[in-house]
Amino acid sequence: MAPIIELRNVYKRFGDNIIYEDMSFGVEPGETFTIIGGSGMGKSVCLKLMIGLLPYDAGHVLYRGKEVGDMDAENLRELRRNVAMVFQGGALFDSMSVFDNVTYALREHTKMSDQEMLERARECLDMVGLGYDKEILYRMPASLSGGMRKRAALARSIAIKPEVILYDEPTTGLDPANIERIGHMIRKLQKELGVTSIVVTHDMPIAWKCSNRVAMLWQRKFPYIGTPDEIQANPAPEVHEFINGIYHEDQD
Amino acid sequence: MSVRRPFEYIGEAIRAGFDWAGGISLLLGRALLRGVQRPWGIYDVFNQIVALGIRSLPLSTLMGVFVGMALTWQFGEALMGFGAKNAVGSAAALALVRELVPTLMALTIGAKIATGVTAELGSMKVSEQIDAIASLGADPVKKLVWPRLVASTVTLPLLNIYGNVLALIGGAFIADIVFDVPAEYFYETYIDELYPMDYISGLVKSFTFGLLVGLIGCYQGFQTKFGTEAVGISTTNTVVATSVAIIVFDFVLTTIFLPVG
Numbered sequence: 001m002a003p004i005i006e007l008r009n010v011y012k013r014f015g016d017n018i019i020y021e022d023m024s025f026g027v028e029p030g031e032t033f034t035i036i037g038g039s040g041m042g043k044s045v046c047l048k049l050m051i052g053l054l055p056y057d058a059g060h061v062l063y064r065g066k067e068v069g070d071m072d073a074e075n076l077r078e079l080r081r082n083v084a085m086v087f088q089g090g091a092l093f094d095s096m097s098v099f100d101n102v103t104y105a106l107r108e109h110t111k112m113s114d115q116e117m118l119e120r121a122r123e124c125l126d127m128v129g130l131g132y133d134k135e136i137l138y139r140m141p142a143s144l145s146g147g148m149r150k151r152a153a154l155a156r157s158i159a160i161k162p163e164v165i166l167y168d169e170p171t172t173g174l175d176p177a178n179i180e181r182i183g184h185m186i187r188k189l190q191k192e193l194g195v196t197s198i199v200v201t202h203d204m205p206i207a208w209k210c211s212n213r214v215a216m217l218w219q220r221k222f223p224y225i226g227t228p229d230e231i232q233a234n235p236a237p238e239v240h241e242f243i244n245g246i247y248h249e250d251q252d
Numbered sequence: 253m254s255v256r257r258p259f260e261y262i263g264e265a266i267r268a269g270f271d272w273a274g275g276i277s278l279l280l281g282r283a284l285l286r287g288v289q290r291p292w293g294i295y296d297v298f299n300q301i302v303a304l305g306i307r308s309l310p311l312s313t314l315m316g317v318f319v320g321m322a323l324t325w326q327f328g329e330a331l332m333g334f335g336a337k338n339a340v341g342s343a344a345a346l347a348l349v350r351e352l353v354p355t356l357m358a359l360t361i362g363a364k365i366a367t368g369v370t371a372e373l374g375s376m377k378v379s380e381q382i383d384a385i386a387s388l389g390a391d392p393v394k395k396l397v398w399p400r401l402v403a404s405t406v407t408l409p410l411l412n413i414y415g416n417v418l419a420l421i422g423g424a425f426i427a428d429i430v431f432d433v434p435a436e437y438f439y440e441t442y443i444d445e446l447y448p449m450d451y452i453s454g455l456v457k458s459f460t461f462g463l464l465v466g467l468i469g470c471y472q473g474f475q476t477k478f479g480t481e482a483v484g485i486s487t488t489n490t491v492v493a494t495s496v497a498i499i500v501f502d503f504v505l506t507t508i509f510l511p512v513g
């Protein structure tokens with residue numbers, strides 16, 4: 001199958017800070033693709049390249065074969081209608097209620113009635129485990145806990161029913177039950193709606209459980225890509241050390 | 253090397269200045285281009301006018317009254333020396349309407365609007381809310397810049413009109429109390445002195461200042477780098493940039509309007 005999102009020989013740098021050099025990988029439709037790698041190595045940057053939030057210096061970033069860097073405003077809008085992103089910090093809009101946050105994309109892209117939007121918002125908040133609180137829709141983000149904010153942001157990204165969801169550390173800072181719930185949600189969206197997920201995470205159990213393939217970012221590329229079993233069996237020391245959290249004191 | 257150094261600095265500063273002006277013009281172009289497309293976001297614009305305008309009323313009131321009072325007092329003293337204190341209304345009118353009210357209003361209210369916008373958009377930038385708007389398929393320039401730009405461009409002239417009325421009242425008060433020039437007389441001579449061009453020049457100034465402060469506020473917010481301290485830095489820069497822009501444009505507009513008036 002043709003990849004739904006493909007990065008081919010991508011170069012990206014910020015001034016002297018080189019993030020990617022000749023980096024390539026592709027994500028198949030319907031799969032859950034997990035990206036792991038050290039902090040500050042460019043995982044968030046990678047997701048932002050995919051929806052054109054950051055420009056790349058050379059190479060190709062393709063969505064269904066179309067070059068993201070060449071897209072005009074209308075094409076980008078369409079791309080972002082189909083590919084949603086959950087930001088690492090949530091990035092909820094402070095000035096809007098949870099309801100307005102969650103339904104933002106619906107108002108932008110659809111002509112749903114208020115009643116339909118309300119139902120959709122409830123449904124999405126249920127999925128991320130915020131449905132128990134009937135008042136949550138009318139609360140402001142500032143009054144939510146960190147974990148609640150994170151999950152409200154998740155709800156905002158899934159509300160439009162995108163075909164691809166980019167998750168940037170969706171479980172960081174959540175309690176074990178909610179981590180489990182998010183993992184379950186990712187799999188459920190995949191099974192029931194055929195959603196393609198690209199998940200950046202430091203949470204190895206979630207990575208093993210949810211992913212079809214795992215890719216490890218190492219030295220500005222993704223040299224290690226494979227099924228969870230393949231990655232776990234990979235003999236390369238950097239892979240072994242990363243996934244098992246081995247730390248050498250003489251390394252620094 | 254020690255000789256070249258200062259020149260390199262100056263060259264660097266000039267280039268940064270051009271980059272900044274270029275970036276800001278680009279933002280203005282994009283805001284206008286996207287802004288005029290439907291939907292116009294009337295609701296957002298209205299909200300911003302309330303946020304930027306209504307909340308500036310107390311400060312505008314204070315500004316208007318006190319500028320009118322201070323200037324009338326100064327002119328009154330000077331004119332009294334020539335035994336011409338009755339001319340105080342005519343003297344104060346031009347200086348207030350053409351110069352002081354629009355400029356001082358822009359330097360205070362304008363700076364307040366611009367810094368407020370920078371702080372708001374800057375914190376949205378560092379918390380990735382601006383990226384989030386784009387990622388949800390909306391246009392941050394249309395959603396954030398356009399309403400603020402329209403609001404500040406509409407608000408400052410309106411506050412300028414309001415400030416003029418209050419400056420007149422403040423002036424009349426001082427003329428009457430301090431210089432024994434009746435308030436009605438002050439009013440008549442004041443209005444008599446003014447031609448439509450004087451009002452227009454004041455309004456064109458405050459319109460321009462409104463556009464400038466909105467634009468600078470938004471641009472600085474969008475340019476904010478990482479971290480909360482970056483918001484502080486860009487807000488401080490906004491104060492400097494708006495002050496310089498207002499002073500420069502005030503001079504330019506004055507030279508344009510003086511021959512006309």
Ligand SMILES: Nc1ncnc2c1ncn2[C@@H]1O[C@H](COP(=O)(O)OP(=O)(O)OP(=O)(O)O)[C@@H](O)[C@H]1O
Binds near residue numbers: 014038088
């Ligand atoms: N907009 C930007 N401008 C300049 N540098 C940037 C920008 N965004 C990211 N960087 C830099 O790119 C590098 C990678 O950042 P990124 O956020 O992708 O890391 P990450 O792998 O997601 O790390 P973490 O696991 O801590 O989230 C960092 O050195 C960061 O400073």
Ligand SMILES: [Mg+2]
Binds near residue numbers: 043045088168
């Ligand atoms: Mg990251």
